[in-house]
Amino acid sequence: MTQQEIIASLPSHLRTFVKVQDYNLYTPRDHAVWRFLLLSLAEHLTQHAHPVYLEGLRKTGISLDHIPSIDDMNQCLEKIGWQAVVVDGFIPPAIFMEFQARKILVIALDMRAVDHMLYTPAPDIVHESAGHAPFIVDVDYAEFLQRFGEIGMKALSTASDYAVYEAIRHLSIVKESTRSTEQDIADAEAALTAALESNAGEAPSEASLLSRLHWWTVEYGLVGELDNYKIYGAGLLSSLGEGVNCLDDSKVRKLPLTVDAINTPYDITREQPQLFVTKSCKHLTQVLEAFADGMAFRQGGAVSLRKAIACKTVSTAVYSSGLQVSGKWVRGLTDAMDNLIYIGTEGPTQLAWGNRELHGHGTDYHAAGFGSPVGNIKDLPRCLSDYTMDELKSAGICVGEPVVLDFVSGVHVEGVLDHVERRNHKNILMSFSNCRVTGPMKINGDLGDVLFDPSWGQYDMAVGDGIASVYGGTADKDRYRLYQQPPASETLRPTYSEQERALFSLYQSLREGRSEGAVDDAWLQNFHAQLAAYPSEWLLRFECLELAQSTAFKAQLVDELESLALQSDEHRKLIQTGFERIAL
Incomplete structure (x- = not known):
């Protein structure tokens, strides 16, 4: 089914939240960011993710080379009884759960910015597709995910739960946008703090407790034994930073998963000090049902x-x-x-x-x-x-x-x-x-x-x-809608200068040359000369390094990248990750 056909098949209260993916809105740099992240993640996850992960990428129509098309994904997902739709960032938790109950993956439309490659404050297509989709090829996990949706959409929530959701959504939009000022971010952070303080003044609702279980399983879960585990949580699978750091047992405690995990709150702005290890996907469902028995x-x-x-x-x-x-x-x-x-x-x-x-x-x-x-x-x-x-x-x-x-x-x-x-x-x-x-x-x-x-x-x-x-929630959700309109804040789409558009042309030129096998050192030398206009551009220089043959040219590119790595801790981590992937 196409995007439009899937949207038409949804009840009207869900259609409100669904967007249509315009694949042409992704820039050549967006595709390069995807490629760098997915190649680096695949290298790391070959050793540390549950074995089904890489198989799942292939079976759900996700390429390491370019941002996935939702229509292409749906052709693959239909074979395993699932579908996917795209949305604008965070959507209300009850709506998210209802999609999941219907065996529909909700995938954020936007691609994270090049400045937020290690961590994005907003949901993006890397996290939602490459993080969540691959594991649904495992029947037990897919059944757990659907069951979580069925139970989650019935959870009782408070008005302050919704206020926290709106505040988190707004902060994620403001922090991800290149158009936001420091004051915009400070105001959004203050609004979230106020919402959290109000929420903390009341007993946690069912929805709040269930969100913790979702966090410690679907988003940040480990599977196996306390001393021999693999990653399956989407938040870890899609993070070059925390996906590596979580493996350090001296810094991140590992606890056996029980329903008591709901007593452990989480902070979305920091790396987690502890993670929970499930024995298996069937064990996940057992824990979920234990919680549901008290709902x-x-x-x-x-x-x-x-x-x-x-x-x-x-x-x-x-x-x-x-x-x-x-x-x-x-x-x-x-x-x-x-x-x-x-x-x-x-x-x-x-x-x-x-x-x-x-x-x-x-x-x-x-x-x-x-x-x-x-x-x-x-x-x-x-x-x-x-x-x-x-x-x-x-x-x-x-x-x-x-x-x-x-x-x-x-x-x-x-x-x-x-x-x-x-x-x-x-x-x-x-x-x-x-x-x-x-x-x-x-x-x-x-x-x-x-x-x-x-x-x-x-x-x-x-x-x-x-x-x-x-x-x-309500019984007939179409006739009695709790969410009459989409969330109050819309994602702020970036605007690009002429210089940035010229840079995107360089990304496209290198991408086409690589796919056509037309790149040699002479071509790369000419291409590299054009990067003089972009002295802080590290990702294109790294893509040149991947293709370079000449030892001297490689050394020049490494020197330039090592200098750029000094710009920030994020640059250092990303460039070092790239070096490790190509064995430098």
Whole structure:
């Protein structure tokens, strides 16, 4: 499938985040940066990465010589049941996870700048394609990655989680852009610090804890034994710096991976002081499932609803009947045994079944919120959802007539039953007019609190004897979108001077000469003379060194590169890495 065909096949709430790769926007220098990094990484990873890595590069359509085309990648990925789309940098974590659950790799569109080759603060196509894609050829790892997406998209998150995401995204854009000033960077760093401080003031959400597990496995994981391990984490695979430094056991502690890794926070701005080693890809899934067992979407009940209330964000509660209620939860009344007896939202709320919004029950209709009892009716041996319409009639519950429902909990519902909504042979929603709902009678004999008054209009009562699941986000994501627009900040695309464009022509000339086998020392000498206009240009000089035959010319290029290595620590590391690769 082409990019456009894949985009057309996506639900509309995901299409918002997908871009189209314009391959012509990558400059010849971008391709040279890719080539240098991938050749250097492949040299290192042949020894230190999980053996499937290099095989995976080939099978996922990733060349060491040039930036991959997403269309070419998709031709290869289709053979193993996956797809890829390109996006603009960081996207909301829940959206990222949903793509992953759909077996779609999310790949950042941009290529890191030549000045950020060792480390880029923003997601880029090196990290996303060469880091993440190769390992999905391993069936166990691919299943783990998809399962992580399925679980991750259900995690409960807080408003401050999203604020941290936006701050990280903005800082990554500002730091990667050549147009940013020192003040721009300082302001973005201050905004992130403020967001992190706010987030640190609350208990970590499920999404926050799961992001730690993602970091210590998918991004920075090792596989094998504590004293004999290989790299599989994408962050390590795509970093010339940390991918090497992490192997020093005296500086980076190695710990066995357990679910307790969620107790270890991470700092994206620094190299990690410890890493976790998994026994195998199957072990990864076991750890993930151990975490999921404690999540609200599996536990349900009062404990899970309280988590949702504490998060103060939109989430979905699922009744035992299958009815899904999506909104910001503010009420969860319980009995003495902590069983939920009445739950409620405030603000826009959606009712759905099977992830499809019920007709007439969207956020426009339930704009002020929704509330409903949970539990069984007195003297009815089964859950109200399990009765046929004839059985309801026999119990005195008839459409068009006054109905009184006394719940075991003491909640009382009295009104005219107008309609019963059924799905999959179950009653999921009952709608009443002229309805009054009250809570259990008080211990001092006072009547229960009024939970719904007839003057408030139509009353829609969810049906179910319990809350089976609570999860982050909405049920019908296309009809109730939490992310109406793409992130507030857009990546700042570089602009190039005439001198830089002339330099790109030199990169293209050398690239074409190398691929055509037309380069000899005479050609290189003439080419090298043109580099006098670019005294700080190290990468082209290194590419000349790769092709040079003359000992004297090689020595000249080495001298020039060693001088350029003094410009910065990054130059030194990159040039030294290049020397080691070509055995100088």
